[in-house]
Each structure stands twice: as structure tokens, then as C-alpha cells.
Amino acid sequence: MAWLPFLHGSSDRFSADKFERELKAISTKILKNERKSIRYKRQFKQWRASILFYISILYTVLVAYEVIFVSHGRQMYIHLVGIPIGVLLCDLLYKKIFNIMMKRIEANLVDLRTQHQEKIENLKDLSNFNETTSLLKRFTDGEDLEALEKEQAEAARKQQEYFKLLETPPPVLSGAATSSLRPSSVFEPIMKLLLGEDEMSPNNRYALICTLCHQNNGLAPPGEVPKEVKYICIHCGYLNAPEKDQFPDVDSTDNDTKRIGDQVQLGISKIGDERRKEKNKET
Ligand SMILES: [Zn+2]
Structure with a gap:
């Protein structure tokens, strides 16, 4: 289990060895079916060609024999027409059986490939594959260093702002300044004169x-x-x-x-x- 080191001891529910065995079994089945499919196709072509070749020879010999040695009777015509029709029907049947077999193998392959894909997705989920990949990418491309530099620059900027804030004298907010910020009424200065500054105001x-x-x-x-x-x-x-x-x-x-x-x-x-x-x- 050298290829799945991150799974060791991480979970009791998940057995990496069992997972590997299952995945291997599926891969083996896929490979077997693929090979079977290729072999069948090749054999089908070879067998069909051979059978047709020998049947043609036999047919020619039979027809020649009948033409030369047997009287031109009804039987000869039956052989002349009947044998090719019989061969054609046999060929169609052979093709039909072959197609059914191939369809079964293809369906089996699709099913196995789906199982394989599901297993891989499952493994990705269990191992946080996407997060690990992005982490690896960040740390190998030096993105983390850039982020760290930015962070430090931001902290320095904040510190500078703070020092500036300390250096500037506290703002003395007169009536004029306040009125420029807020819409004031005609009575406001009179009220201020009578009641004093509004201490609760955020400006003060x-x-x-x-x-x-x-x-x-x-x-x-x-x-x-x-x-x-x-x-x-x-x-x-x-x-x-x-x-x-x-x-x-x-x-x-x-x-x-x-x-x-x-x-x-x-x-x-x-x-x-x-x-x-x-x-x-x-x-
Ligand atoms: Zn604080």
C-alpha cells in the first residue's frame, strides 16, 4: 500500500487494502473484457472468411460434378439455388449471434467502467484529494509566500495609519464644522447657545x-x-x-x-x- 500513505491510520471505517483489492479486481475485469472483445472480433472475421472460402470450393466441386456426371435433373437445380440460400441464412445467423455476444461484452464494460469511476471519486472524497491538490499547488508554486508578503504589507500599512492617527491632534468640532456635515436648521445655533454642544453626537x-x-x-x-x-x-x-x-x-x-x-x-x-x-x- 505504498501508493496510499495518507490513508493509513486515518480512519477505522476505511480499509485502504480492501479498497485497493476491489479496485484491482474491477481493473482486471475491464482488461479481460476489452481483450475478449478484440479477440472475438478478430476470430469472427477469420472464421467467416475461412468458412465461406471452403464452402465456395465445395459448392464449385459439387456443381461441376453434377454437371459432368449426373443428368441435368431437378436435383441439380435444387443444389444450385438451395445451397447458396442456405449458406446466406447461416451467415446471417452467425452474424446475429456474434452481435448479441458483442453487445453483452460492451454492456459489461460500460458497467465496469462506471464502477471504476465511482470508486475513484469515492477515494477522492475520502482523501480530500481536491483540497490536497490545491494545497500542494499553493506551496509548490510559491503562492503562499506571496500571500504572506501581502499580509505583512497590510499589517504594516495599518500600523502606519494608526501612528498617523496618534500624531494628528484630536479634532475640535466647532459649530461650523458640524453644520457643514449635517443639514442644520435656522434654530440650531440658538439651541446650541442655550443648551451647549450635543455630546452624544458621533462628531464629538x-x-x-x-x-x-x-x-x-x-x-x-x-x-x-x-x-x-x-x-x-x-x-x-x-x-x-x-x-x-x-x-x-x-x-x-x-x-x-x-x-x-x-x-x-x-x-x-x-x-x-x-x-x-x-x-x-x-x-
Ligand atoms: Zn485588538
Whole structure:
């Protein structure tokens, strides 16, 4: 079983040796039938030619004998006409029998070839043939290296974007800027003057960018800057905490550590669930 190494020990239900035996048996039958078909065709032609040849000789001799030595009676005419008709009928019968035999062999061959094809397809399914081939193709053609390079370039680009974001000063959104983005009414400036800026507006809130994976995690609560917000990244599960929380006081250490630990655990298990779901979807 050197040609099916990937099947060894992979499954108890599938016996590679048995499979090979079955496949071999089918192939042998196909080969036998093909040879039989060729042999029969050749024999049919040879036998027919020989039989017709000898019958023609016998017929000629018989006719000559009757013409020379026997009186020109009714019997001679019966022989003259009857023998060729008899030979023709025998020939037709011979052809008919031969055709029936050949049809049987052909039908058997079609059946065996179908069985063979089904076996091969079955083997492909069991061995994940298509996936293995595409994997091999990827790794031998260097496609995986290209993909890796792209991935790294993308990560670098994201990092650059993040640094740029950190360098730019936080936008101070005045009334003018806001009004340019939203359709405003005549009363809006008066309302702003009376009630102050709308803190709930997305224009006045900061985006929470994870410091580990640089993914967006929505908006910070109104009036708070990202540095002061403590949250767990929904993408990678990293705990983004304000600097003061990263070096907590001795007093609050125990409780906080436990709480943060729980949150991280929760975040990680969430990520794990999401990955599992994605995997299931893919499969
Ligand atoms: Zn993250």
C-alpha cells in the first residue's frame, strides 16, 4: 500500500487494502473484457472468411460434378439455388449471434467502467484529494509566500495609519464644522447657545482603536478620550486600559486584577467562539 500513505491510520471505517483489492479486481475485469472483445472480433472475421472460402470450393466441386456426371435433373437445380440460400441464412445467423455476444461484452464494460469511476471519486472524497491538490499547488508554486508578503504589507500599512492617527491632534468640532456635515436648521445655533454642544453626537466622540491590533472598537463614551476608556478589544481580546490602570495602586490590586482577568477570559472565550463559528461556516 505504498501508493496510499495518507490513508493509513486515518480512519477505522476505511480499509485502504480492501479498497485497493476491489479496485484491482474491477481493473482486471475491464482488461479481460476489452481483450475478449478484440479477440472475438478478430476470430469472427477469420472464421467467416475461412468458412465461406471452403464452402465456395465445395459448392464449385459439387456443381461441376453434377454437371459432368449426373443428368441435368431437378436435383441439380435444387443444389444450385438451395445451397447458396442456405449458406446466406447461416451467415446471417452467425452474424446475429456474434452481435448479441458483442453487445453483452460492451454492456459489461460500460458497467465496469462506471464502477471504476465511482470508486475513484469515492477515494477522492475520502482523501480530500481536491483540497490536497490545491494545497500542494499553493506551496509548490510559491503562492503562499506571496500571500504572506501581502499580509505583512497590510499589517504594516495599518500600523502606519494608526501612528498617523496618534500624531494628528484630536479634532475640535466647532459649530461650523458640524453644520457643514449635517443639514442644520435656522434654530440650531440658538439651541446650541442655550443648551451647549450635543455630546452624544458621533462628531464629538472619539473612536476606540485597539493598541494591539489597531481595529476600530466603536466610539468612546461622550466627553471621554480614548486614553481614559478601559475596554476589551472585540477583535483580538486585548484589554485596553488607561495608563493609571495598567499600574494600579497596591490597595486596589487584588480586586482589579481579578476583574481584569475575568474580562480577558471572557473576551478570549468570545473570540474563540467566533473563530469556531467561522471555521464551521467554512467547512
Ligand atoms: Zn485588538
